[in-house]
Amino acid sequence: MVLKLVLITALIISLITDIKDRKILNIVTLPATIIGFIYYTTFQGLEGFLFSGKGFLLGLSLLLIPYLLGGMGAGDVKLMAAIGALMGTSFVLYSFVYIALIGGLISVILILKKNGIKNTLKSFYFQVFYFSGNLGLLIFSKDKSSSISFPYGVAIVLGTLCMFVWGSFI
Template structure:
């Protein structure tokens, strides 16, 4: 129960700061990671430390490449690593799956909202009918004003809550 309380506290604080300031704070994620390692080390010894370490590495590894490619901030990566250290490798993996699905849905909604459903539908239809090799080269203008971003911590929090409620697949 204590781990769930720490997890929910970390998620709520991260959600609020990410929405308001577009930052997930180290003062939230790093103590969570430390507490997770200490808790598992004290309760389960060396095997607990390894369990928390595996979760940490899985959480870190899942978002490291998108971070290195500039797709998200370091706070998102550290939050996922903290979730892994606290809840273990399989939990963080399922959280990542839910997070990716929710993040994709949020991105699709924002794209449709910004560019309009009709323009998106025309572009997809054109690409499919004329067998364009890449659906990524849609006919939507690609100027600086067309970029869309959102605080990915929202998707991470919702994905983690889905895993907490429904578990894995």
């Protein structure tokens, strides 16, 4: 119960700061991570430390490549690591599936809103059937005027809350 309260508090603060300032603060993610490690180590010893550590590493690794490619901020990665440290590997993995689905849905809505359905379908058709471009260049375009971004912390928070409400989908 304590860990869920810590996680929900961290998620709410991160949601607000990510929407308002496009930042997820270390002052939120670091204590949440430390609390997860301390809690599990105190009550379960070495096995608890390993439980929290594996969750932390999985959460960190799930968003590390998109971060290294410039597709998201470090705060998003640290928030996923904190979720893993607090709740473990299974929870963070299932949350990530919800997060990816919600993030994809938000992306599609924003692309359709900016480009319109007709232009988006034309561009997609051209990319798929003529292999004229690199998909990475489409997603992580250097041209800021044509790129679309949103605070991914929103998807992280919503996906994690979906995991709380519905649990795993298996």
